[in-house]
Structures are given as C-alpha cells and as structure tokens.
Amino acid sequence: MSELTPEILLHGYSIGIFPMAEHRDDPEIFWVDPRRRGIMPLNGFHISRSLTRAIRRTSFHHTIDRDFDGVVAACADREDTWINEEIAALYGALHRAGLAHSLEVWDREALVGGVYGVTLGRAFFGESMFSRRDNASKMALAALVDRLRRAGFILFDTQFLTDHLASLGAKEISRADYHAQLDVAKRGSAAFSTPALDSLQDVLQRMTQMS
Incomplete structure (x- = not known):
C-alpha cells in the first residue's frame, strides 16, 4: 500500500473500507472490506441486569477526548493487536483534526x-x-451509544461482530446493506462533542427509558 495520510484514511471510511495491520510490529497496512459488517443499532443496545447493577453501584466516571492517545495505546497494549505505530499516528492526526x-x-x-x-x-x-476493570468497556460502550444517539448519529459501525458485541445488541448486515446505510449517514451532520457530559447513572436512566 502507498503511504497513508489522514485524508486517504478518511476517504477509505467514506467508501466503506478500513485499514489494519497483521500485528503491532508489521509495518504493512492493508484495507479491509468485510463481506458481512458488524453494526450496533443505536436503539438496540442491550443492558443486562448485571451491567445495570454495576452501573448503579459504580463510582467510575466518563469523559470524552480527555486522553485519546492513552485510549489508543491501551487498545494496542495486548498480545494480538492490529494497531501498529503508523496506524496509531494516523488516528492521532484525525483526532487533532476533530475527526x-x-x-x-x-x-x-x-x-x-x-x-x-x-x-x-x-x-x-x-x-x-x-x-482494565470489570465492566469498564461495557460502560464505555453504553455511554458511547447514548452520546451518538443524542448527538444525531444514525450509524455505529463496529466493523466485525464479536460474541461480546452481540451480547450487547450488535448484529451483522450484508456489505450491500452496510453501504446503503453509509451512503445516507455520511451525507448528514452530527457533533460528537455536543451532548453535555453527565454520570453513568444518567446514561443508564436514559437507556432504561428507551428499552
């Protein structure tokens, strides 16, 4: 693949493909266009009874864009990762551009x-x-879905469907269905940072009211 830039990366997303590396130390990056695509329906997030109890009792709090580089580094800090140094740098550049x-x-x-x-x-x-703590990623996803919904997003692309995501309400759709949804979503406008931050308990209350 020729040298990637943030502009090329964003164009890839606009046509339904995304980059990956085989592992952290592999400098080669390739584009992926899955035959079956994972999405999280924004009105279909499932909060189990155990997650409900965990959120009600937690003292955790959430923020947005406070430590983007720290989140990327933590996601890459595992034995099997597709995030190499170049990919991390590209997402950092997109973050600084507000994307x-x-x-x-x-x-x-x-x-x-x-x-x-x-x-x-x-x-x-x-x-x-x-x-790094029990239920922390589930709480992050719940808060993210709540934010996307309130901000006016209509498509949450999870790329692949894992058992973990499926347990939270994600599903698979065909490549054709995904591209149809993407064509609509990419032409609109939504502001990720607009909804005010509140507590995870407030997120839970809104989620419960939606179910």
Missing part, C-alpha cells in the same frame, strides 16, 4: 476503560476498545 474521538472511563484518575473511533457525517466507525 476521531475517544470516550474514557476512569476510576478516580486511573484510566480503566475506553473506546475510540472516527466520525464522518452521521456515522461513527468504532475502532477498538479496552477494559
């Missing part, structure tokens, strides 16, 4: 969970997430 965002979960001043992704129009492309 990539993170949502962090904190235990006081310790970063314990988070998720990051790219925004284009009314689409959010989830890239990776991590957890």
Whole structure:
C-alpha cells in the first residue's frame, strides 16, 4: 500500500473500507472490506441486569477526548493487536483534526476503560476498545451509544461482530446493506462533542427509558 495520510484514511471510511495491520510490529497496512459488517443499532443496545447493577453501584466516571492517545495505546497494549505505530499516528492526526474521538472511563484518575473511533457525517466507525476493570468497556460502550444517539448519529459501525458485541445488541448486515446505510449517514451532520457530559447513572436512566 502507498503511504497513508489522514485524508486517504478518511476517504477509505467514506467508501466503506478500513485499514489494519497483521500485528503491532508489521509495518504493512492493508484495507479491509468485510463481506458481512458488524453494526450496533443505536436503539438496540442491550443492558443486562448485571451491567445495570454495576452501573448503579459504580463510582467510575466518563469523559470524552480527555486522553485519546492513552485510549489508543491501551487498545494496542495486548498480545494480538492490529494497531501498529503508523496506524496509531494516523488516528492521532484525525483526532487533532476533530475527526476521531475517544470516550474514557476512569476510576478516580486511573484510566480503566475506553473506546475510540472516527466520525464522518452521521456515522461513527468504532475502532477498538479496552477494559482494565470489570465492566469498564461495557460502560464505555453504553455511554458511547447514548452520546451518538443524542448527538444525531444514525450509524455505529463496529466493523466485525464479536460474541461480546452481540451480547450487547450488535448484529451483522450484508456489505450491500452496510453501504446503503453509509451512503445516507455520511451525507448528514452530527457533533460528537455536543451532548453535555453527565454520570453513568444518567446514561443508564436514559437507556432504561428507551428499552
């Protein structure tokens, strides 16, 4: 692949493809266009009874864009990762341009969970997430879905469907269906940072009212 730039990366998202590396130390980056695409319906996030109890009792709090680089580094800090140095730098550049965002979960001043992704129009492309405490990544996803919904997003692309995401309400759609949804979402406008921050308990209350 020729040298990637933030502009090329964003164009890739606009046509439904995304970059990956085989592992952290592999300098080669390739484009991926899955035959079946994972998405998280923004009105279909599932909060289990155990997660409900955890959120009600937690002292964790969440922020947005407070430590984007820290979230990316934490997502890459695992034995099997597709995030190499160049990919991390590219997402950092998109973040500085206001086109990539993170949502962090904190235990006081310790970063314990988070998720990051790219925004284009009314689409959010989830890239990776991590957890250092029980339920921290689930809380991050719940807060993210709540934020996307309130901000006017209509597509949350999870790229692939994992058992973990499926348990939270994600599903697979065909490549053709995904591109149809993307064509609509990328032409609109939504502001990730607009909804005011509140507590995870407030997020839970809104989620419960929607179910």
